[in-house]
Amino acid sequence: xxxxxxxxxxxxxxxxxxxxxxxxxxxxxxxxxxxxxxxxxxxxxxxxxxxxxxxxxxxxxxxxxxxxxxxxxxxxxxxxxxxxxxxxxxxxxxxxxxxxxxxxxxxxxxxxxxxxxxxxxxxxxxxxxxxxxxxxxxxxxxxxxxxxxxxxxxxxxxxxxxxxxxxxxxxxxxxxxxxxxxxxxxxxxxxxxxxxxxxxxxxxxxxxxxxxxxxxxxxxxxxxx
Amino acid sequence: xxxxxxxxxxxxxxxxxxxxxxxxxxxxxxxxxxxxxxxxxxxxxxxxxxxxxxxxxxxxxxxxxxxxxxxxxxxxxxxxxxxxxxxxxxxxxxxxxxxxxxxxxxxxxxxxxxxxxxxxxxxxxxxxxxxxxxxxxxxxxxxxxxxxxxxxxxxxxxxxxxxxxxxxxxxxxxxxxxxxxxxxxxxxxxxxxxxxxxxxxxxxxxxxxxxxxxxxxx
Numbered sequence: 001x002x003x004x005x006x007x008x009x010x011x012x013x014x015x016x017x018x019x020x021x022x023x024x025x026x027x028x029x030x031x032x033x034x035x036x037x038x039x040x041x042x043x044x045x046x047x048x049x050x051x052x053x054x055x056x057x058x059x060x061x062x063x064x065x066x067x068x069x070x071x072x073x074x075x076x077x078x079x080x081x082x083x084x085x086x087x088x089x090x091x092x093x094x095x096x097x098x099x100x101x102x103x104x105x106x107x108x109x110x111x112x113x114x115x116x117x118x119x120x121x122x123x124x125x126x127x128x129x130x131x132x133x134x135x136x137x138x139x140x141x142x143x144x145x146x147x148x149x150x151x152x153x154x155x156x157x158x159x160x161x162x163x164x165x166x167x168x169x170x171x172x173x174x175x176x177x178x179x180x181x182x183x184x185x186x187x188x189x190x191x192x193x194x195x196x197x198x199x200x201x202x203x204x205x206x207x208x209x210x211x212x213x214x215x216x217x218x219x220x221x222x223x224x225x
Numbered sequence: 226x227x228x229x230x231x232x233x234x235x236x237x238x239x240x241x242x243x244x245x246x247x248x249x250x251x252x253x254x255x256x257x258x259x260x261x262x263x264x265x266x267x268x269x270x271x272x273x274x275x276x277x278x279x280x281x282x283x284x285x286x287x288x289x290x291x292x293x294x295x296x297x298x299x300x301x302x303x304x305x306x307x308x309x310x311x312x313x314x315x316x317x318x319x320x321x322x323x324x325x326x327x328x329x330x331x332x333x334x335x336x337x338x339x340x341x342x343x344x345x346x347x348x349x350x351x352x353x354x355x356x357x358x359x360x361x362x363x364x365x366x367x368x369x370x371x372x373x374x375x376x377x378x379x380x381x382x383x384x385x386x387x388x389x390x391x392x393x394x395x396x397x398x399x400x401x402x403x404x405x406x407x408x409x410x411x412x413x414x415x416x417x418x419x420x421x422x423x424x425x426x427x428x429x430x431x432x433x434x435x436x437x438x439x440x441x442x443x
Contacts, residue, residue, distance in 0.1 A: 147370065154366060159357030167351055171344040172370050175377035207377055214373055221289050222366045 002097075005090040009098025016075070017106075023071045024106060031064035031110050032117060039121050053124030054184035058140070058177055060114055065107050065144055066166050069152040072103060077156050086223055093216040096149065100212075103145040111137050124188055132187055132197060139204035140180035143211060147172050150215040154222050179203045226426065234419055240412040247405040254402075260324040263317050265405055269413035270313035271339070276417065277307040278342055281349075282372030285365035294432065297361050300368060302424035304349045306417060311343035338378040345371035 017023060038056045042049050076082040085095055115133070119126040126133060151168050155161040183200035186193055244265070254261035281303035288296035318336065319329040330336065345367065352364050398406065 150366070151363075154363045155356075157359050158352075158363060160355045164352055164356060168348050168367055171341055171348055172367075172374050174341050175374065175380075178378075203377070203380060210373060210377075211370070214370065218289060218366050218369060222362055 002091055002094045005094035006098045006101065008090075009085070009095055010101050013072070013099070013102040017102075023068055023075075024109065026071070027064050027068045027106065028110050028113055030067050031060045031114050034060040034063050035114065035117055035121065043122075048122040048124075051185055051188065053118050053122040053126065054181050054188060056122065057114060057118045057126075057184060058180045060118070061107065061111060061137075061141065061180075062144065062170070062173070062177060064110055064114075065103070065141075065148060066169060068106055068110075069103060069145075069148040069169075070162055070165050072099070073152045073156045082153075082156055092220045092223060096153070096215060096219040099153065100142075100145055100149045100215075103149055104141055107141045107145060108138070111141070126184075126188070129187055129192060132192075133184070135201060136180060136183045136187070136197075136204070139201060139208055140176055140183075143176040143204055143207045144173050146208060146211045146215055150219060150222070153219070175207055176204065179207070227422070230419070230422065233415065237412065237415045237419055240408070240415065244405070244409050244412055247408055251405045252401050257325055260321055263321045265409045267314060267317040267321060268406065269410045270310045270317065272410065273413050273417045274307060274310040274314050274339070274343075277303045277310060278346070278372070278375075281307060281346075282368050285368035285372075289362065289365045289369065297365065298425050298428035298432070299421075300365060301353060301428060302421050304346050304353075304364075304368065305424060306420055307346040308343065308350060309420075310413075310417070311339065311346060314339060315343060334379060338375060341378050342371065342375060345374070 035056060038052075038059070039048075042052055042056075073082070076085065086092070088095075115126055115137075118124060148165075148169055151172075152165055155164055155168075158164060179200045183197055183204070186196045186200070248262055248265045251262070251265075253259065281300045284296045284300035284303060287293065288300060318339075322331065323329050349364050349367050349371070352360050352367060356363060
């Protein structure tokens with residue numbers, strides 16, 4: 001039952017998205033613009049700064065993620081469908097998980113383009129350890145999206161929601177950004193220290209577990225009028 | 226206001242007038258000298274900052290799951306005090322650090338987690354002010370997430386070297402340092418309680434006015 005609701009919410013979002021690809025295209029273009037802005041700001045005399053690639057990658061993910069989060073729920077608000085979604089005889093946490101998975105898949109798709117772009121523009125050996133990189137990106141994206149999906153859903157009914165989403169989201173997701181940047185940075189070193197990577201990855205997994213649990217627990221009271 | 230409020234406020238004022246004398250008479254710390262005296266303000270402010278944060282998180286959780294509006298008003302008042310005492314902590318800290326460490330700011334675990342905690346409290350107030358109707362629940366959710374976030378920030382920054390003095394020095398302080406410190410802490414606690422009571426009362430009265438408006442419409 002729970003899994004079925006999750007699947008239905010996810011499929012609904014994808015069907016709508018595939019028709020226009022509005023969020024996918026705008027998020028992707030925005031992420032690429034972000035990387036270019038950093039390239040113009042940081043590259044001097046044709047040389048990229050040492051170790052800047054990890055930070056730039058994660059800033060682009062965070063910024064593009066905020067944009068995607070805002071847009072996903074704006075669509076629900078414009079069509080007045082969030083109320084219908086919440087009125088449906090389905091478990092509220094399942095609705096949350098469906099939305100969360102949609103955002104995670106969208107962001108992972110954006111990362112598929114971002115990672116090669118950053119690797120190319122900043123001469124970073126990001127593909128040297130693909131499994132490590134994939135696990136860092138996956139756990140980091142889930143952590144960021146877990147908090148973001150809950151906050152974006154909560155803010156649907158609030159005034160000045162566009163401004164408030166980043167204001168609330170960034171202070172809370174700081175550990176994800178720190179851990180993501182540090183882990184990716186460790187990956188870019190000539191000699192990869194597996195111990196350091198494991199510590200950061202463990203922190204990301206813990207963050208994911210705690211915040212997904214907390215979101216599932218608070219989604220119900222938060223979405224009730 | 227309750228009966229105890231005015232006398233307590235008078236005592237608090239007197240204590241604030243006495244504290245500088247006690248602090249001035251405390252001996253100079255051997256390595257840091259005069260600048261160490263900022264510690265008598267910094268430490269109590271930081272403790273009130275923490276206390277406010279914990280109280281705000283707990284009250285928010287209770288509001289979210291029980292729906293008692295009194296808890297909500299309490300959480301709001303606490304969040305404002307967190308911003309106030311947090312600002313005091315974050316201003317007095319760098320003033321001391323400039324002399325002791327030679328830099329205004331270090332990306333140290335305590336400094337970073339304090340700054341992020343303070344940012345969450347400011348975001349909480351922004352949400353309450355600009356979020357419009359229904360922002361009380363959202364703010365409660367934010368406070369809950371903010372509280373859960375503190376250990377993560379702490380762990381994530383803890384891998385960088387730390388140079389902040391540890392609180393374990395506090396019980397070992399000699400009496401000449403301890404008396405002004407604990408007097409200062411007591412003064413700050415009293416101020417915290419007074420401000421909290423006053424702020425909660427303001428919200429109670431607002432809620433009453435709202436209820437009266439609603440009953441007139443009916």
